[in-house]
Amino acid sequence: MSTLKIKKGDTVKVIAGKDNGTEGKVLSVDVKNGKVLVEGVNMVTKHAKPSQSNPNGGIIQKEAPIDISNVMLVVKGKATRVGFKVENGKKVRFAKATGEVID
Numbered sequence: 001m002s003t004l005k006i007k008k009g010d011t012v013k014v015i016a017g018k019d020n021g022t023e024g025k026v027l028s029v030d031v032k033n034g035k036v037l038v039e040g041v042n043m044v045t046k047h048a049k050p051s052q053s054n055p056n057g058g059i060i061q062k063e064a065p066i067d068i069s070n071v072m073l074v075v076k077g078k079a080t081r082v083g084f085k086v087e088n089g090k091k092v093r094f095a096k097a098t099g100e101v102i103d
Contacts, residue, residue: 003084004029004031004034004068005073005081005082005084005093006026006029006036006068006071006073006082007026007029007103008026008027008028008029009025009026010025010026010073010074011023011024011025011026011073011074012024012025012026012036012038012071012072012073012074013071013072013073013074013079014038014041014066014070014071015070015071015072015079016069016070017042017066017070018042019041019042019066022038022040022041023074024038024039024040024041025038025039026038026039026071027039027063029068030065033065034067034068034069035065035066035067035068036065036066036067036068036071037063037064037065037066038063038066038071039063040063041063041066042063042064042065042066043061043062043063043064044061044062044063044064045059045060045061046059046060046061046062047059048060073095073102075095075097075098075100075102076098076100078097078098080095080096080097080098081095081096081097082094082095082096082102083096087101
């Protein structure tokens with residue numbers, strides 16, 4: 001599988017689905033299944049049993065993973081595609097819209 005263009009901590013914009021247009025920070029990336037967990041996006045209701053960390057249990061709202069193809073990296077407030085190039089012997093990501101190196 002090729003290298004993923006989205007990493008944990010990136011700000012992304014949802015480009016498809018019920019949360020289309022929403023921006024959020026990537027909480028985790030599932031490389032094997034090609035899914036990302038974005039804060040405040042794709043919220044689902046979960047019924048939790050009482051536990052030591054949550055003594056009352058009840059209904060909680062949490063993020064569910066969405067497909068990585070449905071998000072786009074945001075650089076300087078603008079959604080952009082991501083490319084790779086080698087600079088000074090290191091492989092780096094760059095924003096295709098501006099040509100600017102991301103990391």
